[in-house]
Amino acid sequence: MPRLGKFGMAIAVMEPWETGRLQGAKDLASGLWTSVSGANARAFEVDTVANNLANADTLGFKKDQATFKEYLSVAERENGSAEVPRGPIKDKDFHQLEGRDQAFVLNDGTYTNFRQGPLRVTNSPLDLAMDGPGFLEVSTPQGVRYTRHGGMKVAADGRLVTSEGYPVLSAQPTGLAEQEGNRVPATALGLSVTGTPADPNVSGRFINLRDRGAHFSISDQGELFAGDERIAQVRVAEFKDTRLLRKAGSALFENRDPANVSAGPQRTIVRQGVLEGSNVNPIEEMTALIRANRQFEQDMKALKTYGDLMGRESNDIGKL
Amino acid sequence: MIRALSTSATGLEAQAANIERISNDLANVNTDGYKRSRNEFSDLMYETIKEAGGQLGAASQSPVGIQQGLGVKVGANHKNFEQGPAKITNHPYDLMIEGRGFLPVQLQNGEVAYTRTGAFKLDAQGRMTLNSGAQLIPQLVVPPNAMGVQISPSGEVKVALPGGEEATLGQIQLFTFQNEQGLAARGEGLYKPTLGSGPALQGVPGENGLGALLQGALEGSNVNVANSMVEMIQTQRAYEMNTKVMGVADQMLGATVNIK
Numbered sequence: 001m002p003r004l005g006k007f008g009m010a011i012a013v014m015e016p017w018e019t020g021r022l023q024g025a026k027d028l029a030s031g032l033w034t035s036v037s038g039a040n041a042r043a044f045e046v047d048t049v050a051n052n053l054a055n056a057d058t059l060g061f062k063k064d065q066a067t068f069k070e071y072l073s074v075a076e077r078e079n080g081s082a083e084v085p086r087g088p089i090k091d092k093d094f095h096q097l098e099g100r101d102q103a104f105v106l107n108d109g110t111y112t113n114f115r116q117g118p119l120r121v122t123n124s125p126l127d128l129a130m131d132g133p134g135f136l137e138v139s140t141p142q143g144v145r146y147t148r149h150g151g152m153k154v155a156a157d158g159r160l161v162t163s164e165g166y167p168v169l170s171a172q173p174t175g176l177a178e179q180e181g182n183r184v185p186a187t188a189l190g191l192s193v194t195g196t197p198a199d200p201n202v203s204g205r206f207i208n209l210r211d212r213g214a215h216f217s218i219s220d221q222g223e224l225f226a227g228d229e230r231i232a233q234v235r236v237a238e239f240k241d242t243r244l245l246r247k248a249g250s251a252l253f254e255n256r257d258p259a260n261v262s263a264g265p266q267r268t269i270v271r272q273g274v275l276e277g278s279n280v281n282p283i284e285e286m287t288a289l290i291r292a293n294r295q296f297e298q299d300m301k302a303l304k305t306y307g308d309l310m311g312r313e314s315n316d317i318g319k320l
Numbered sequence: 321m322i323r324a325l326s327t328s329a330t331g332l333e334a335q336a337a338n339i340e341r342i343s344n345d346l347a348n349v350n351t352d353g354y355k356r357s358r359n360e361f362s363d364l365m366y367e368t369i370k371e372a373g374g375q376l377g378a379a380s381q382s383p384v385g386i387q388q389g390l391g392v393k394v395g396a397n398h399k400n401f402e403q404g405p406a407k408i409t410n411h412p413y414d415l416m417i418e419g420r421g422f423l424p425v426q427l428q429n430g431e432v433a434y435t436r437t438g439a440f441k442l443d444a445q446g447r448m449t450l451n452s453g454a455q456l457i458p459q460l461v462v463p464p465n466a467m468g469v470q471i472s473p474s475g476e477v478k479v480a481l482p483g484g485e486e487a488t489l490g491q492i493q494l495f496t497f498q499n500e501q502g503l504a505a506r507g508e509g510l511y512k513p514t515l516g517s518g519p520a521l522q523g524v525p526g527e528n529g530l531g532a533l534l535q536g537a538l539e540g541s542n543v544n545v546a547n548s549m550v551e552m553i554q555t556q557r558a559y560e561m562n563t564k565v566m567g568v569a570d571q572m573l574g575a576t577v578n579i580k
Binding site (some may be wrong): 039041042044046047048049050051052053055056057058059061066067107108110111112122123124125141149150154155156157158162164210213215241243244246247248249250251256257282284285289290291292293296297299300301306307 | 323324325327328329330331333335338358360361362363364365366368369370371372373382383384385386387388389390391392395396401402405420497498499501502515516518527528529553554557558561564565568569571572575576578579580
C-alpha cells in the first residue's frame, strides 16, 4: 500500500493541514484531517468552558471565549480554473471542488469577555467593585498587574493589600517608601506581601492604613478616607484596548503595552462594600458545552466514516 | 480534553470547600460571638499558547492570543468581623463588645488568646472564666461576699460589698489587630494572633475607636441565614455544572476511544 505508507509519513512530519496539500486533490483520506482539526477545536472549546464553569463563582473573573477560523490552502484554490458552464446552471457549477476544499478549523485565539460581572453587596468597608471599565493597580513580584477583584485587606504592617497579599497602589505617591524606618519590614513577618518591586515609583505608591482604625470610606472616584482625613486615592486604570491584556491567574491581568493605559478622565465608578462576581453566564456555558459535545461527536462520526473508507480502499480495491 | 477533566475537578474541589464553609456557618448560626467566613476563589494559572500582539505581517498584529485557563482554587478564607446582634441575657458576667476589639483570656496551657464571646462565669475561686476554662486577663477575683458586680462601658469592674461599701476590682482592657482577618480561629470563639494579623494593640474600651463593653448582653452569631442559603443554592448548582463538564469530557474521550 504505497499510498498508506506515504500517508503514515505525512502524519509524522507534517502539520495536519499540510498533509492535504501533499496528498493532492484526489486523495480520499485527506478529508480525515478536516474532521480531526474539527474535533481538536471542539476539545479546546470544552477546555475553555470547563475553566469558565470552574470559575463561575470566582470574584472578578472574566470569561474566555475561544474563536476559530477556517484555514484554506490558498495554493489549492488558485489552481482551479474557471469553468463557464454550458446549458442549465447547476449548483455544482459554481464551485469546482474536486478535493480543493481543504478547509481546516484553526484555533484563532481566546478572547476574554470583559463584560461587567454581577455586583454583590457585602458591606465590608474594604470591598471595592469597579462599576465601569477600570481595574485596580497592584504590585506583584513580577511587576504591576491589574485586577477587578476588589476584596482588599490590611496587612499586618498596615499596607492595603489584595486577598493574595499584593499591595494596592494609589494614584499619586503616598510617600510610604520614605516612612520605611518606622514600619515593621514585611520580610521580618514572613508574609507573602514581600513582593516589593525595587521601583520607587511603585513602592512609593503603597497605601498605609496603619493605626487608622477600621472606619474607612471610599468615594466613587476611589478616594480613601479614614474619618475626615484623605489618605490616598486608589489607582483605577482604564485601557484603550482591553484585548491586549493578558491573564496572569488569580484574577490578575498583565498589560504589556504602557501606551495602552488610557489617560482620559476616569469613567469607572468605585463602589464601596460591593464585590464584583464572575461574569460567567451558566446558561451560555452549558449551551456551548452541549454544542461542542455534539459537534465533537459529529466530527468523530466523520472520522470513523473516513476510517471505514480507507479500510475499503486498502482491502477491497485489490479484490476487483 | 484531558485538561477539561482536571479543570472541572478543581471546580468541584473549590465548590465542595465552599459547601463545607457554608455548612460550618449555618451550624454556628446560634453560636455566640461566631463570625461568618467567606471563601474567595481565584483562577489558577494560564497556559499561553499564542501571545496577543504577535506580528502577523509588516504592519499588523494579532489582536488576541490563545490562553487556556487551568481551573480554580480557594484563594483566601476571609472571616467577616461584622458586629453580630446583641442578645440581652441580664447575666452579670456576660460581656458584649459594642464595636471593635477582643477580650484577652489566658488558656489553661498558659497561652493568651482573644475572644469576642464574653460569656464568663465564676469558678470556685471567684475568677471570671469562660466555659472552656480560659480566664479573663487581668485576673479578677470576685469576693464571696460580693452583693453585685458592676462593669462600666469603659471596662472598670466594681463590686458592691455588704454595708454599702464599694471596691474596684480592676480594669478590663480590649485588644485590636492591624489585620483582624489574619487571626487564627482556635475554636470555642477564641482567636490567636499570627504573623499576618500583627501584634495585639491594647486600649481602653470605648476610646480610640475601640468598642464599649455592655454588661448583661452577648453578641450573637453574625451569620446571615438568607445569604447562606442563597450561597448554598449557587454552590450546589455550580458543583453540578462542573460534574456536567466532567461528564462531557468523559463522553468525548469515550467517543475517541470508540472510533476504531
